[in-house]
Amino acid sequence: QTFDYFIRRHYTYPYQTDYPPQEEEDAASDDTEGHDEDEQMYEGEYQGIPHPDEVKEARRAARREARMKARMAAEVEEETLPEQYESIMEDCGHGRFQWTLFTVLGLALMADGVECFVVSFALPSAEKDMCLSNADKGMLGLIVYVGMMIGAVLWGGLADKLGRRQCLLYALAINSIFSFLSCFAQGYGIFIFFRLCSGIGIGGSIPVVYTYYTEFLQMDKRGEHLSWLCLFWMLGGLYASFTAWGIIPHYGWGFSMGTEFQFHSWRVFLLVCFLPSVAALAGLVFMPESPRFLLETARHDEAWMILKQVHDTNWRAKGEPEREFQVSQIKTPQTQDDEFIEIQSETGTAFQRFMVRQMTLVKQVMKNMMSLAAPDLRLHGLFIAIVWFTMAFSYYGLGAWFPDQIKYLQFEEYESNVKIFHREKVERFHFNFTLQNQVHKEGEYIHDRIFGKMFSKEVFYFEESLFENCYFEDIRSTDTFFENCTLKNTVFYNTDLWEDSKFIDCKLENTTFLHPKKGCHLNFQEENDTLIYLVCFLGSLSVIPGNIIAGLLMDKIGRLKIIGGSMLGSAGCTFFVLLCFSQWAVVLFHCLFFAASAAAWNGIEVVTVELYPTSKRATAFGVLNGTCKLAAIISTFIFGKFIGITKIIPIILSFSALVCGGLLAFKLPETREVILQ
Incomplete structure (x- = not known):
């Protein structure tokens, strides 16, 4: 109503009325007589009365101008909200x-x-x-x-x-x-x-x-x-x-x-x-809740109370409890979502209202997620998503690859120490000591007694051997196998060696399994490899220098230089992994890679929260962090396939991803001195 009054007040005339079209020829003015039909002029023009079409056009122009002024005023208002909040936080x-x-x-x-x-x-x-x-x-x-x-x-x-x-x-x-x-x-x-x-x-x-x-x-x-x-x-x-x-x-x-x-x-x-x-x-x-979120949802009073709490807590701790919170009014942005929920809350039964609210919430979340592809956010969002993906692909992929590579080197070392016994013949002997890292081929064991956890530590392997009238007792093994062996009149008592698990293509004649320990066939007393824990401990410890450097330089040289420099530095570290031929060399470059990449993670996370407005900040961060976890899943699967086969492919993949992400990071907007929107 106010808008219509504004239009009538400024763009209409008090004496204006509607004039019906003239249908008779003699009703025309003498001054217009003799003109062709196309050249006839509106006779009210000579009386100072505007044409109805001009009035309509004036009204449309007034509406456009009013909308434009309202939009500009709203934009100015929105622009002042972040500055006001920043000023309040500085005061707090x-x-x-x-x-x-x-x-x-x-x-x-x-x-x-x-x-x-x-x-x-x-x-x-x-x-x-x-x-x-x-x-x-x-x-x-x-x-x-x-x-x-x-x-x-x-x-x-x-x-x-x-x-x-x-x-x-x-x-x-x-x-x-x-x-x-x-x-x-x-x-x-x-x-x-x-x-x-x-x-x-x-x-x-x-x-x-x-x-x-x-x-x-x-x-x-x-x-x-x-x-x-x-x-x-x-x-x-x-x-x-x-x-x-x-x-x-x-x-x-x-x-x-x-x-x-x-x-x-x-x-x-x-x-x-x-x-x-x-x-x-x-x-x-x-x-308390974030006051920015409360202001975004038009909960002004709650936001004011929390900001006052922040202000009073900080200044009381600094020895100035008498300092007053000067802010009395905080502007809030316009929102329509809460009004929509309130309208729906009158629907039906309590269960129906609950379902309506949940469906409304889902629609709002999906709508907010789709808004990340808006033209003003699309390009930068794509760039930072690629940076997240490439960084996570290399970091998590190599993070899983390093311990697996250490295990593979340990296995190679073990294989180099395996003792092989060929065509040995043992009769009437009692084995009551631990045997480990041994392979016996084409041996003969007759009237032997084998007991007492002799296979508990490492692999013990029999191949194409003969066991006759032997007795196995109280054996709990980790990786013991019989392949293409013949067992005659042999008894297994209280062992986890039983026919469905440990005997591969073997011939069993009159062989008995008494009180078998069925289950996982793994030794619960086996010592765990503490080197892997040490590797992860050192890897986590090595990121401290990167975090400190990022913290000291983030606001001095900018986020993009931190991200790009760290990712390119990490890419350089990956090539040194090709020189790793021992366990401790892998540990060293594992720590070096983690130290170099730590600053990049800091920069990526800082840019992400600063790049998006309050209404989309957590949504965008969640989507990008989900992309990060997807990259972790993919890279862990891919890199694991090359353990023991080649180091070159994982290194090339990591290097390429880090270089691509590092160079693309320089295309992101610098957010160092930007007020949060």
């Missing part, structure tokens, strides 16, 4: 509140770092308890990243609609619950389901944590303090590798209830590893 200062939040969110980030290592550390022991095949082990290692990929996209999208704190609480609660349940799961199916759910929960930590913390930082503090926050992910790796090193080799740290329930040391390790998530969850209960 950086102090006790931010450091408290830093610690709580750091624990959540630490829980994510633990989750990336926990299954790989527990897997060698878990396969013994749950009789896992190679395919089962591969799926268990893969399922964690699948869960984290789903969780990143899910919680990132929800955080822009439900709130950063609320979604992080849900995510950490799900991770804590299912991590705890997985400690006691005895079957493979239920265990892998619990780890999937745990991964979905912790997958939301990275996108929500960075978004949440960024919105409490002023512009000149963002780069530095987000880089310090990255240190907690490294602490998660240190925590996981250190506790695995200290707990898993101690097989006696556990208990059992019959044969159905086993709780060994690796389950104690899982129990210890869910503690950072629980600690973060407990601390987050006392933290």
